[in-house]
Amino acid sequence: MMLRCLLLLILISPSFLYSQYRKDVRNFAECYENSFIGHPGDYELQFTGRYGIETDFNAYSSLSELELNNTFWYSFVAPHEGLFLFSGIAEESSMMDILIFSKEQGFDKHDEIKNTSICDDINRGTAVIERIMKVNTADTFGLNKAPNEQFMYGLRLSEGQEIYLMFNSSQSIRFKAFLNVKFEVNFSAVNVAELKKSIDVRKNKKYASLRVHLRDKSTGLPIKGKMIVRNSKKLNGLYNGSEFIFSIRNRESLSLSIDAEGYFFIDKHLFLEEDKDHELTLWLEPAELGRRIELDGIQFEVGSSEFIKGAEYKLARLKDFLLLNSSIHIEIRGHVHEYGESTFAGKRMSSSRAKAVMKYLIDNGIERSRLSANGYGNEFMIYPEPKFDWQEQANRRVDIRIIKND
Template sequence: MDKLVYLTLLIFGLMISIPGQSQNLIDKGNRLFEKKDYENALKALLDANAADDADVNFKIGMCYLYLETKSKSLPYLEKAFNAKSNISEDIHYYLGMAYQNNHQYSKAREHYEEFRSKNKKLYELATEKIFECEIGDSLTRKPIRAVITNVGAGVNSSFNEYSPLVSSDGQTMIFTSNRSTDDYKIKSGTNFEDIYIVRKAGSSWGTPEKISPNINIKFNDAAASLSPDGKTLFLYYEDGAGDIYTSHLEGSDWTKPEPLSKTINTPLFWETSACISADGQKLFFASNRPGGKGELDIWVSTLDAKGNWAKPTNLGSAINTPGNEDSPFIHPDGVTLYFSSDGLPSMGSNDIYKSEFKDGKWQKPVNLGYPINSIEYDGFFSISEDKKTGYYSTLRAEGMGSADIYTITFLPPAKEEKEPVLLASTEPAVQQPKVEEPKVIEQPKTKEPKVVEKPKEEPPVVIKEEPKVVVVTPPPAVTQPVAETKTPEPAATEFVDPIIEVHKANKVVTLLKGKVIDETTAQPLAATISLVDNITNKVITKINSNPQTGDFELIIPHGGNYGVATERQGYLFNSINFNLPQFAEYQEIDTHIIMVKAEIGSKVVLKNIFFDIGKSDLKPESIAEVENIKELLIINPQLSVQINGHTDNTGNAETNKALSLRRASAVVSYLIEHGINASRLTAKGYGSERPIVSNDDESEGRAINRRTEIEIIDAKG
């Protein structure tokens, strides 16, 4: 009898405790989900064993979308949707992502189209995802003949491994990883990247070890490429904004890395990766310096007769897009370029492409196809001289954890089978301008190698943050300093036109924010920033940057032509132009406003000087900018300046030179007519002799080269 009572009480207790334990796990999972700890939230929610709870299934599905194994999200999101179709206003977007990650493109398109029909503000985002499905469907229907193999646990780990550089004999690999056994570093995100080397042991890879104490430093360092002879390593160091260095193999050890020249590395911009041609004469590298087509672009520099790298040239619109192009690899044949891009039509995130140099120009890039490319990140590709074996880094659900290194064995085409070729157009998938709305949905972060990051990721959900664009006015080098009397910098009276607040409330503004810094030292500066309506020549906003940090925020209303002038005593003013349509979407722009000291040889581009095509009469919109020049000369009576006129290379060279001189003279004439002594002013026309960027088939490049500059030529007074 006692045993029967005991068993009854035990069963009754279990009936009470099991639901209680399940609810505790659900509560724990919900708390972790809200804290964005998706890995532990997933574990708790799965352990809750609440298979019929729609909310639990939805959050399990969302956790998988936030993590690497996105394909596992599908059954849970399906179950949640079937039980509770209104479980989230964005459920169709999430289901679209889940089906897309499982290569069920027809169903993915159905959900994206449903999402698009109910979210007019996110029309472009949904259309872009539908376009990805069309590309993915096309590529997966005709996979290329290749075997993709994870190189194994000897090399890969639960951390990021990428940038595999394999010697020509295939026996040695150099790669980058942020692996660590230090729990504190892992949790604090300070498990920085190091470069490793591993050698073949029979048919498999041995145990990796750090390449050399001469190379690995405290912070991030990453392998970029290896010279054909295996004796020069190009690597990325977090120096400045990030630069390219080289190390040489001497005996059995690598030398301390040295930076490439200043024609390659820039003090304020990002150089992420580089690759040298087999003959050692050309260096291809990625950078987000000014004069590019978007974010990271691929550039090339040629070795001159003195053994120095010449001024680099942008590879142009055939290769570069408004997005990111990174990790270039030039094949030993010297004419086949492989690279990663998130700006060309892809299956989802970064895909790998190749382009050949024919008839003096780069051809349209070709997507390497499925299964090499995937919905996740694919990059850092290299290939053997016979083009039969490739290596790259990719995120796969079946991988060891984060990004892993894979080998590709290319198979010969099957009989009567043509290899599919997808030409990657640089035209946007949607005709409307690609500007993102302020989003209400949170974006799961895809874990990518850090040096890739700036490669843009394609997340499984809508972006919450506003798009950020880097806008910098790059000044040339300063030569001869001028004696400067240091005086306290007066703070200008700040004001904002009331119409700005109206535009801001309606979200029809651009938020320009960032820092004002010195061109030489990069130190923050206190400066006065004015927003001028170029049509009315009225100053509608005047603010001061923070004197300690240089930070500022400036609201620019849409529907006008505006000039942003930044001024500080002892410096040339900085000029930026914004011509914004009335119905442009809200956006944020991050920028460094770079101030050039008023010294002999200093010059800046005047972004708000305007002329009609083929004419030399100053347009009314130019008056505020020319008035800024006048004020500069009145405040600094010791300065004499030259106004330089430049054109692009279209048309007759002599005609262009004459036009550029007339335009420079028009600025000088205005200044003389308004009280500036003619002896302090000179006009010079250069025509197309001094381009900043290439004019070849680049309308954007030609627009940059058509410019007016102010240059200080004397400071004696």
């Protein structure tokens, strides 16, 4: 009897575990569970060998011969009016269908179709097909400004317009593809003057100057933010704007701390020569869902979850970031320096380091519900084969990932 029960457990366990796993993991093969392109940059598509079953194209006669085989869905919302571009390459050679959909424009605000998702619109046949492509993934493909057999022309989008991209491979296997996404803002449609606020604190313009510009890393547009200057002989203070101009009369060594709502913070240390103009553009990363940031300066003693000297400043900066962006929830990710395969002890230590950061944040006023802490052992070492002590030390760290932004 015991043997029969044991065999039954062995037989049912894999399917049970799989069903539990599927409840917690998004299926990017489905339109409704698409992955979000939050900003220009590099993205990875993990094809699972399956296709989505919740969306069909029966309402489109032009797609009657399309056979879904192995799909991956992405969505994108235009931050401004501009041109959406991307290039892709896959690790496996196959034929791939690429379809891009948008919502039909012009509906009255009370129209029920206006308030549905693009996936719903595809099922009823009201979504607009913006692009249909069939490409060979042995070569690069996508949207650019020089169309050929592998590329179509980029897609012009209005501010706030949403598109859905479906990639459908002819191969029913697990493999990865890689996208590089670009978005060229139409600056003529953006009131750049409204985004700028210039702060000129020079008393005498005959001296050399330091000019600091704050820019959105995704769009290149100006950002209004708060900049604190420290360790300077004459420039210490708090300044609010998008561009700052200072006089440099003597050799300076100063520190800048920049914060802007909706962006990751930046800390910068400068050495300035006298009698020489300096210009600095600081590119701020939008704090969007899925984004990750390394927390330089939050490091740990060897074999310990104790912070090394100097970590308090960066911990305070992280706390201030969360106070400024109260809708953001983060995962704190702990890491260790460890050779070879990741061990249980390494995972436990990295988890302890993440929890030490979480404890600091909670003790300093951040709600527990906005935080989670996980240890990744040595899976994501910055220096897998370090040659110096400081590289080993850099592996003993934490970073954060935005998991929710209400």
